Amino acid sequence: MPSFPLALDPDSTDLAPIVNAPVLWLTVVAVFGVIIAQSVIYYVAVRKAAPAVGMSRKEVATSFRAGAVASIGPSLAVALIALTLITVFGTPAALVRIGLIGSAAFEVGGAAISANAQGAELGGEGYTQSVFASVLLSLSLAGTVWMLVTLIATPLLKRGANRLEGRTVGRAAGAMSIIPGAALLGAFATLGMQQVQRGLGATLVVATTAAVMAIALWIARRFSQNWLREWGLGIAVVIGLVVAVLINAAGIA
Template sequence: MNAPALTGSPVLWLAVLGVFSVIVVQSVVYLRAARRAADSAEITRGELTTALRTGAVSAIGPSAAVVFIALTLLTVFGTPAVLVRIGLIGSASFETLAAQTAAGAVGVELGGPGYDDTVFALVLFTMSAGGAAWMVTTLVFTPLLRRTDRKVRALNPAVMAIAPSAGMIGAFCYLGLAETQKSTGHLVAFTAGAGVMLALHALNARLRTRWIKEWSLGISMVAALAVAAAAT
């Protein structure tokens, strides 16, 4: 693999420091906001701690997958660029697609002949521009959605109690069903993961054991991978 000298630039390391500083500050701000809003939402401190712990445990699987893919990108993009992009977006597939598109536009293969500082700069700019679009969209639409949320709650509070959950279920079903079309292994993994998740929630409803709900996502992911590996 051919890695341009620019991939280890001190300027990029400064960008890494800035990005992770913002992430830490955001995490602290969100945590404090959650604690302040807990009382008005009738959420106890114990429930809030459980929710945070569940989120942390559930993030291990997806985060590990991103880390493994990021390790394979180090030889092409260098450590600073990988940390900056994955630290902001967390979608290795999007970053790779954007990089391949940018390099292909100038007739160069990532890591191949002609992959110099100029092409690397173009690749990094393309990945950054794509990520910035997501952030700008969030900044623009969040206030609009907040006003819409207030108006709908004033008319019928039950709608906003159901709509977020319905939207999340629809989004995950759409993404999951799209993966099942790729191969038999994908279909087996999706089916096994869904089955294990339903079984765990049924077991939790019967036993009322907190740890089952907290670890259900991680267990389902491991089970889905194991079943898919055994079936294929």
């Protein structure tokens, strides 16, 4: 682990001493330690609560496998973008920011705005040690607002859910099953449309991935191949990546 320099130069554009500061590596360990601890806590809680909702251990294991497979695509995307952020933020800062927020677009956009506000270009001219420190502080404050909104909004949403459950059981159950599905559909539709707007190449990748996923689900239902329900998304992501490489090689924008 690199040693912390005895004296930093706020006006220096040499970021090597500050981006690899031990204190930043300590934050990496802390952040990923919290993530691992949360995962263990959630897993234990699910195992304990499963019998109360009629879930067997096999169903719990299946659910976790499905979640793990579903996370492959988003994780690969974040990991690839994290590699590009390392050139601007350094390894520890990139790991911390992606580990906490996970939105590369938010991180890059926020960093660019913060750097431009100080008359510097992100990763370019005027990007000094002091600008780098200010960028990290700005991103941290912005991330704090996200967490505060979650803390404030979650109880309000829970009250709304309780009111729905307090009404007619049948209608409440129907509403509670529709709302999460509609939210997920809207979120993924928004992400899909953002990709489609990039051009023909991105549109072909989205269409191919969607078609592969639809075929996988059809096969799973038609031939009772339940494993495809878990692995369908992973297969679609891999095929989508292959198609993206081929399209890029063909020069389709």
